[in-house]
Amino acid sequence: MVLSKLFENMHHVVEKYDFTQEQKNILLGYCRTFEKNEKLIQLAQKYYHMIFEDEEEIDVNSLKENDNIEQGMLFAVIYLARLDLLEAELEKRGIPSKYAQSALWHYKDLFQRNFNCYGTFGFCGMYRSGMIQYIKPRTFRIGRLCFEMNSFSGPYTVYQNKKTGEEIPILNEGLYYLPDGKQAPKDYNGECFITTFSDEGDIKGYSVDEEGKLNFTPQSLKKEEYKKVLAKNDAVISIHIPGNEKMTPESVEESFKEAKKFFETYYKEKDFKAFVCSSWLLDTGLKRFLKPESNILAFQKNFRIVLSFVNTFALYWNIFGVEKFICYSELVPQNSFQQKILDFVKSGEHLYSGNGFIMI
Numbered sequence: 061m062v063l064s065k066l067f068e069n070m071h072h073v074v075e076k077y078d079f080t081q082e083q084k085n086i087l088l089g090y091c092r093t094f095e096k097n098e099k100l101i102q103l104a105q106k107y108y109h110m111i112f113e114d115e116e117e118i119d120v121n122s123l124k125e126n127d128n129i130e131q132g133m134l135f136a137v138i139y140l141a142r143l144d145l146l147e148a149e150l151e152k153r154g155i156p157s158k159y160a161q162s163a164l165w166h167y168k169d170l171f172q173r174n175f176n177c178y179g180t181f182g183f184c185g186m187y188r189s190g191m192i193q194y195i196k197p198r199t200f201r202i203g204r205l206c207f208e209m210n211s212f213s214g215p216y217t218v219y220q221n222k223k224t225g226e227e228i229p230i231l232n233e234g235l236y237y238l239p240d241g242k243q244a245p246k247d248y249n250g251e252c253f254i255t256t257f258s259d260e261g262d263i264k265g266y267s268v269d270e271e272g273k274l275n276f277t278p279q280s281l282k283k284e285e286y287k288k289v290l291a292k293n294d295a296v297i298s299i300h301i302p303g304n305e306k307m308t309p310e311s312v313e314e315s316f317k318e319a320k321k322f323f324e325t326y327y328k329e330k331d332f333k334a335f336v337c338s339s340w341l342l343d344t345g346l347k348r349f350l351k352p353e354s355n356i357l358a359f360q361k362n363f364r365i366v367l368s369f370v371n372t373f374a375l376y377w378n379i380f381g382v383e384k385f386i387c388y389s390e391l392v393p394q395n396s397f398q399q400k401i402l403d404f405v406k407s408g409e410h411l412y413s414g415n416g417f418i419m420i
Contacts (some may be wrong), residue, residue, distance in 0.1 A: 122236025342414025
Protein backbone atom coordinates (compact mmCIF):
# COMPACT_ATOMS: atom_id res chain seq x y z
CA MET A 61 0.00 0.00 0.00
CA VAL A 62 2.86 2.39 0.88
CA LEU A 63 4.56 1.66 -2.44
CA SER A 64 1.35 2.16 -4.40
CA LYS A 65 0.71 5.57 -2.83
CA LEU A 66 4.33 6.53 -3.39
CA PHE A 67 4.15 5.79 -7.12
CA GLU A 68 0.91 7.74 -7.43
CA ASN A 69 2.62 10.85 -6.04
CA MET A 70 6.17 10.63 -7.38
CA HIS A 71 6.31 14.35 -8.22
CA HIS A 72 6.34 15.07 -4.46
CA VAL A 73 9.34 12.75 -4.06
CA VAL A 74 11.23 14.55 -6.83
CA GLU A 75 10.72 17.88 -5.09
CA LYS A 76 12.28 16.56 -1.89
CA TYR A 77 15.72 16.05 -3.41
CA ASP A 78 18.42 18.45 -4.51
CA PHE A 79 18.49 17.78 -8.26
CA THR A 80 19.76 20.25 -10.82
CA GLN A 81 16.97 22.20 -12.46
CA GLU A 82 17.46 20.28 -15.71
CA GLN A 83 17.29 16.91 -13.95
CA LYS A 84 14.26 18.00 -11.92
CA ASN A 85 12.40 19.16 -15.04
CA ILE A 86 12.99 15.82 -16.77
CA LEU A 87 11.89 13.83 -13.73
CA LEU A 88 8.79 15.93 -13.12
CA GLY A 89 7.83 15.74 -16.80
CA TYR A 90 8.04 11.96 -16.77
CA CYS A 91 6.21 11.72 -13.42
CA ARG A 92 3.25 13.64 -14.83
CA THR A 93 2.88 10.97 -17.51
CA PHE A 94 3.69 8.10 -15.17
CA GLU A 95 1.16 9.08 -12.45
CA LYS A 96 -1.69 9.12 -14.97
CA ASN A 97 -0.86 5.67 -16.37
CA GLU A 98 -2.17 2.85 -14.17
CA LYS A 99 -0.41 0.17 -16.27
CA LEU A 100 2.95 1.89 -15.78
CA ILE A 101 2.36 2.18 -12.03
CA GLN A 102 1.52 -1.51 -11.83
CA LEU A 103 4.61 -2.38 -13.89
CA ALA A 104 6.79 -0.23 -11.62
CA GLN A 105 5.40 -2.02 -8.56
CA LYS A 106 6.03 -5.39 -10.18
CA TYR A 107 9.63 -4.52 -11.04
CA TYR A 108 10.23 -3.03 -7.60
CA HIS A 109 9.23 -6.31 -5.95
CA MET A 110 11.32 -8.33 -8.42
CA ILE A 111 14.44 -6.21 -7.89
CA PHE A 112 14.32 -5.46 -4.19
CA GLU A 113 12.17 -8.10 -2.50
CA ASP A 114 12.50 -11.38 -4.41
CA GLU A 115 15.37 -13.60 -3.25
CA GLU A 116 16.41 -14.51 -6.79
CA GLU A 117 18.81 -12.06 -8.49
CA ILE A 118 17.47 -10.57 -11.70
CA ASP A 119 19.12 -8.97 -14.71
CA VAL A 120 17.56 -5.50 -14.60
CA ASN A 121 18.67 -4.78 -18.15
CA SER A 122 16.35 -7.53 -19.39
CA LEU A 123 13.29 -5.69 -18.04
CA LYS A 124 11.34 -3.63 -20.59
CA GLU A 125 9.82 -0.26 -19.75
CA ASN A 126 6.72 -0.51 -21.98
CA ASP A 127 6.27 3.25 -22.01
CA ASN A 128 7.03 3.74 -25.74
CA ILE A 129 10.27 5.48 -24.75
CA GLU A 130 12.63 2.78 -23.37
CA GLN A 131 15.20 5.34 -22.26
CA GLY A 132 15.50 4.36 -18.60
CA MET A 133 13.06 6.81 -17.04
CA LEU A 134 10.78 4.12 -15.60
CA PHE A 135 13.80 2.89 -13.64
CA ALA A 136 14.61 6.44 -12.59
CA VAL A 137 11.20 6.46 -10.90
CA ILE A 138 11.57 2.98 -9.40
CA TYR A 139 15.02 3.80 -8.00
CA LEU A 140 13.82 7.14 -6.64
CA ALA A 141 11.02 5.37 -4.80
CA ARG A 142 13.59 3.01 -3.35
CA LEU A 143 15.71 5.96 -2.23
CA ASP A 144 12.68 7.32 -0.40
CA LEU A 145 12.16 3.99 1.38
CA LEU A 146 15.82 3.14 1.94
CA GLU A 147 16.13 4.47 5.47
CA ALA A 148 13.20 2.31 6.56
CA GLU A 149 14.76 -0.74 4.89
CA LEU A 150 18.04 -0.18 6.73
CA GLU A 151 16.25 0.29 10.05
CA LYS A 152 14.93 -3.28 9.76
CA ARG A 153 18.55 -4.38 10.32
CA GLY A 154 19.17 -1.71 12.89
CA ILE A 155 21.46 0.21 10.54
CA PRO A 156 21.51 3.99 11.20
CA SER A 157 19.80 6.15 8.59
CA LYS A 158 23.03 8.03 7.78
CA TYR A 159 24.17 5.07 5.70
CA ALA A 160 21.36 5.77 3.23
CA GLN A 161 22.53 9.30 2.50
CA SER A 162 25.30 8.55 -0.02
CA ALA A 163 22.89 6.65 -2.29
CA LEU A 164 21.43 9.98 -3.45
CA TRP A 165 24.89 11.16 -4.57
CA HIS A 166 25.31 8.03 -6.67
CA TYR A 167 21.80 8.40 -8.08
CA LYS A 168 22.49 11.94 -9.31
CA ASP A 169 25.95 10.98 -10.60
CA LEU A 170 24.79 7.98 -12.65
CA PHE A 171 21.65 9.82 -13.80
CA GLN A 172 23.91 12.48 -15.32
CA ARG A 173 26.41 9.96 -16.69
CA ASN A 174 23.56 8.17 -18.47
CA PHE A 175 22.80 11.48 -20.22
CA ASN A 176 26.46 11.94 -21.15
CA CYS A 177 26.56 8.45 -22.67
CA TYR A 178 23.13 8.01 -24.25
CA GLY A 179 21.92 11.59 -24.67
CA THR A 180 18.93 11.03 -22.39
CA PHE A 181 18.42 11.05 -18.64
CA GLY A 182 17.37 7.81 -16.99
CA PHE A 183 19.10 4.54 -16.17
CA CYS A 184 20.25 2.30 -19.03
CA GLY A 185 22.93 -0.36 -19.47
CA MET A 186 25.67 -0.35 -16.84
CA TYR A 187 24.11 2.68 -15.14
CA ARG A 188 20.91 0.73 -14.47
CA SER A 189 22.71 -2.26 -12.98
CA GLY A 190 25.35 -0.11 -11.27
CA MET A 191 22.78 1.83 -9.24
CA ILE A 192 21.32 -1.38 -7.80
CA GLN A 193 24.27 -2.00 -5.49
CA TYR A 194 23.72 1.30 -3.66
CA ILE A 195 19.99 0.95 -3.08
CA LYS A 196 19.56 -2.80 -2.68
CA PRO A 197 21.56 -2.08 -0.48
CA ARG A 198 24.72 -4.16 -0.57
CA THR A 199 27.16 -1.25 -0.87
CA PHE A 200 27.72 1.31 1.88
CA ARG A 201 29.67 4.56 1.89
CA ILE A 202 31.76 4.44 5.07
CA GLY A 203 34.02 7.45 5.31
CA ARG A 204 36.09 7.97 2.16
CA LEU A 205 35.42 4.56 0.60
CA CYS A 206 32.46 2.41 -0.44
CA PHE A 207 32.23 -1.23 0.64
CA GLU A 208 30.18 -3.84 -1.24
CA MET A 209 29.19 -7.28 0.02
CA ASN A 210 30.26 -9.59 -2.77
CA SER A 211 31.50 -13.03 -3.85
CA PHE A 212 35.15 -13.41 -4.81
CA SER A 213 35.84 -13.78 -8.52
CA GLY A 214 39.49 -12.72 -8.82
CA PRO A 215 42.00 -14.34 -11.20
CA TYR A 216 43.74 -16.24 -8.39
CA THR A 217 43.35 -18.34 -5.24
CA VAL A 218 45.18 -17.37 -2.05
CA TYR A 219 47.06 -19.93 0.05
CA GLN A 220 48.51 -19.19 3.49
CA ASN A 221 51.51 -20.84 5.09
CA LYS A 222 50.25 -22.42 8.33
CA LYS A 223 53.42 -21.55 10.26
CA THR A 224 54.59 -18.18 8.88
CA GLY A 225 51.25 -16.72 7.78
CA GLU A 226 52.70 -15.84 4.35
CA GLU A 227 49.94 -15.37 1.76
CA ILE A 228 50.62 -16.53 -1.79
CA PRO A 229 48.18 -15.87 -4.66
CA ILE A 230 48.26 -18.68 -7.23
CA LEU A 231 46.91 -17.65 -10.63
CA ASN A 232 43.97 -19.35 -12.30
CA GLU A 233 44.65 -21.70 -15.15
CA GLY A 234 44.48 -20.42 -18.73
CA LEU A 235 45.52 -16.77 -18.32
CA TYR A 236 47.54 -15.26 -21.18
CA TYR A 237 50.67 -13.25 -20.36
CA LEU A 238 53.11 -11.11 -22.30
CA PRO A 239 56.90 -11.42 -21.86
CA ASP A 240 56.83 -8.40 -19.50
CA GLY A 241 54.65 -10.35 -17.04
CA LYS A 242 51.43 -8.43 -17.71
CA GLN A 243 48.23 -9.97 -19.06
CA ALA A 244 47.83 -9.82 -22.81
CA PRO A 245 45.13 -7.46 -24.17
CA LYS A 246 42.06 -9.25 -25.54
CA ASP A 247 42.91 -8.39 -29.14
CA TYR A 248 46.57 -9.49 -28.88
CA ASN A 249 47.56 -12.04 -31.52
CA GLY A 250 51.22 -12.60 -30.66
CA GLU A 251 52.84 -15.40 -28.71
CA CYS A 252 51.80 -15.63 -25.05
CA PHE A 253 52.65 -17.59 -21.94
CA ILE A 254 49.61 -19.49 -20.62
CA THR A 255 49.28 -20.25 -16.90
CA THR A 256 48.65 -23.76 -15.60
CA PHE A 257 47.34 -25.00 -12.26
CA SER A 258 47.11 -28.34 -10.46
CA ASP A 259 46.18 -29.33 -6.91
CA GLU A 260 46.61 -33.07 -7.37
CA GLY A 261 49.28 -33.80 -4.84
CA ASP A 262 51.12 -30.53 -4.23
CA ILE A 263 49.63 -27.20 -5.30
CA LYS A 264 51.41 -26.25 -8.52
CA GLY A 265 50.97 -23.06 -10.51
CA TYR A 266 52.23 -19.51 -10.94
CA SER A 267 52.26 -16.48 -8.69
CA VAL A 268 53.22 -12.81 -9.10
CA ASP A 269 56.04 -10.53 -8.01
CA GLU A 270 55.79 -7.40 -5.84
CA GLU A 271 54.60 -5.40 -8.85
CA GLY A 272 51.74 -7.84 -9.45
CA LYS A 273 53.36 -9.16 -12.62
CA LEU A 274 53.68 -12.83 -13.49
CA ASN A 275 56.58 -14.71 -11.93
CA PHE A 276 57.55 -17.11 -14.71
CA THR A 277 59.14 -19.53 -12.21
CA PRO A 278 56.48 -22.10 -11.24
CA GLN A 279 55.41 -22.42 -7.60
CA SER A 280 54.97 -25.71 -5.75
CA LEU A 281 53.25 -25.60 -2.35
CA LYS A 282 52.95 -28.64 -0.09
CA LYS A 283 49.34 -29.13 0.96
CA GLU A 284 50.26 -30.05 4.50
CA GLU A 285 52.05 -26.68 4.87
CA TYR A 286 49.45 -24.39 3.29
CA LYS A 287 45.74 -23.77 3.67
CA LYS A 288 43.37 -22.19 1.16
CA VAL A 289 42.15 -18.85 2.59
CA LEU A 290 40.51 -17.12 -0.39
CA ALA A 291 38.86 -18.85 -3.34
CA LYS A 292 36.13 -18.36 -5.94
CA ASN A 293 32.69 -17.53 -4.48
CA ASP A 294 34.01 -16.83 -0.97
CA ALA A 295 32.25 -13.94 0.79
CA VAL A 296 34.34 -10.77 0.45
CA ILE A 297 33.95 -7.02 0.84
CA SER A 298 34.72 -5.21 -2.42
CA ILE A 299 36.09 -1.69 -2.22
CA HIS A 300 34.97 1.13 -4.53
CA ILE A 301 36.50 4.59 -4.58
CA PRO A 302 34.08 7.49 -5.19
CA GLY A 303 35.85 10.21 -7.14
CA ASN A 304 34.45 13.25 -5.38
CA GLU A 305 37.24 14.06 -2.91
CA LYS A 306 40.91 13.46 -2.05
CA MET A 307 41.93 10.02 -0.82
CA THR A 308 44.50 10.59 1.93
CA PRO A 309 46.17 7.66 3.75
CA GLU A 310 44.49 8.84 6.96
CA SER A 311 41.00 8.83 5.42
CA VAL A 312 41.58 5.37 3.93
CA GLU A 313 42.81 3.95 7.24
CA GLU A 314 39.78 5.37 9.04
CA SER A 315 37.43 3.91 6.41
CA PHE A 316 38.87 0.41 6.83
CA LYS A 317 38.62 0.68 10.60
CA GLU A 318 34.99 1.83 10.51
CA ALA A 319 34.05 -0.72 7.82
CA LYS A 320 35.33 -3.63 9.91
CA LYS A 321 33.24 -2.41 12.83
CA PHE A 322 30.19 -1.86 10.58
CA PHE A 323 30.13 -5.34 9.04
CA GLU A 324 30.94 -7.06 12.34
CA THR A 325 27.97 -5.24 13.87
CA TYR A 326 25.30 -5.47 11.18
CA TYR A 327 26.32 -8.50 9.08
CA LYS A 328 28.05 -10.70 11.62
CA GLU A 329 26.38 -13.81 10.15
CA LYS A 330 28.46 -13.45 6.96
CA ASP A 331 31.91 -15.02 6.96
CA PHE A 332 33.84 -12.39 5.02
CA LYS A 333 37.30 -13.62 4.05
CA ALA A 334 38.93 -10.46 2.72
CA PHE A 335 38.71 -6.90 1.51
CA VAL A 336 39.24 -6.94 -2.26
CA CYS A 337 39.58 -4.20 -4.85
CA SER A 338 39.75 -4.32 -8.64
CA SER A 339 40.69 -0.88 -9.91
CA TRP A 340 42.96 1.11 -12.20
CA LEU A 341 44.17 2.78 -8.99
CA LEU A 342 45.99 -0.50 -8.24
CA ASP A 343 47.96 -0.45 -11.50
CA THR A 344 51.54 -0.63 -10.23
CA GLY A 345 52.70 0.84 -13.56
CA LEU A 346 51.53 4.24 -12.30
CA LYS A 347 54.76 4.38 -10.29
CA ARG A 348 56.50 5.38 -13.49
CA PHE A 349 55.17 8.94 -13.25
CA LEU A 350 53.60 9.39 -9.80
CA LYS A 351 55.56 10.93 -6.94
CA PRO A 352 56.52 8.52 -4.10
CA GLU A 353 54.26 10.45 -1.68
CA SER A 354 51.24 10.09 -4.01
CA ASN A 355 47.91 9.17 -2.34
CA ILE A 356 47.38 6.57 -5.06
CA LEU A 357 50.67 4.80 -4.29
CA ALA A 358 49.88 4.99 -0.57
CA PHE A 359 46.52 3.30 -1.30
CA GLN A 360 48.29 0.53 -3.24
CA LYS A 361 50.46 -0.31 -0.22
CA ASN A 362 47.40 -1.59 1.63
CA PHE A 363 47.02 -4.52 -0.77
CA ARG A 364 48.76 -7.58 -2.16
CA ILE A 365 48.25 -6.80 -5.84
CA VAL A 366 47.81 -9.05 -8.86
CA LEU A 367 47.70 -7.12 -12.14
CA SER A 368 44.78 -8.30 -14.23
CA PHE A 369 43.14 -6.99 -17.42
CA VAL A 370 43.81 -3.94 -19.60
CA ASN A 371 41.37 -1.28 -18.38
CA THR A 372 40.86 1.19 -21.24
CA PHE A 373 37.34 1.83 -19.92
CA ALA A 374 38.74 3.44 -16.76
CA LEU A 375 40.88 5.83 -18.80
CA TYR A 376 37.76 7.32 -20.34
CA TRP A 377 35.10 6.85 -17.64
CA ASN A 378 37.06 7.39 -14.43
CA ILE A 379 40.00 9.58 -15.37
CA PHE A 380 38.69 11.81 -18.17
CA GLY A 381 34.97 11.57 -17.35
CA VAL A 382 34.17 10.65 -20.98
CA GLU A 383 31.37 8.15 -21.52
CA LYS A 384 32.35 7.00 -25.01
CA PHE A 385 35.58 5.71 -26.53
CA ILE A 386 37.21 8.38 -28.72
CA CYS A 387 40.69 8.82 -30.17
CA TYR A 388 43.39 9.70 -27.65
CA SER A 389 43.99 12.87 -29.66
CA GLU A 390 40.48 14.05 -28.73
CA LEU A 391 41.06 13.70 -24.98
CA VAL A 392 41.77 17.11 -23.46
CA PRO A 393 43.73 17.03 -20.17
CA GLN A 394 42.42 19.36 -17.47
CA ASN A 395 45.24 18.75 -14.97
CA SER A 396 48.78 17.42 -14.73
CA PHE A 397 47.67 13.89 -13.76
CA GLN A 398 45.48 13.55 -16.85
CA GLN A 399 48.36 14.85 -18.99
CA LYS A 400 50.81 12.34 -17.50
CA ILE A 401 48.51 9.37 -17.94
CA LEU A 402 47.65 10.43 -21.49
CA ASP A 403 51.37 10.62 -22.30
CA PHE A 404 51.72 7.19 -20.67
CA VAL A 405 49.16 5.47 -22.93
CA LYS A 406 50.22 7.41 -26.02
CA SER A 407 53.71 5.97 -25.54
CA GLY A 408 52.26 2.51 -26.12
CA GLU A 409 51.70 1.51 -22.49
CA HIS A 410 48.38 0.11 -21.26
CA LEU A 411 46.40 1.07 -18.17
CA TYR A 412 45.71 -2.08 -16.18
CA SER A 413 43.37 -3.04 -13.40
CA GLY A 414 45.10 -4.28 -10.30
CA ASN A 415 43.24 -6.93 -8.33
CA GLY A 416 44.24 -6.52 -4.68
CA PHE A 417 43.32 -8.30 -1.45
CA ILE A 418 43.64 -7.79 2.29
CA MET A 419 42.80 -10.87 4.32
CA ILE A 420 40.45 -10.21 7.26
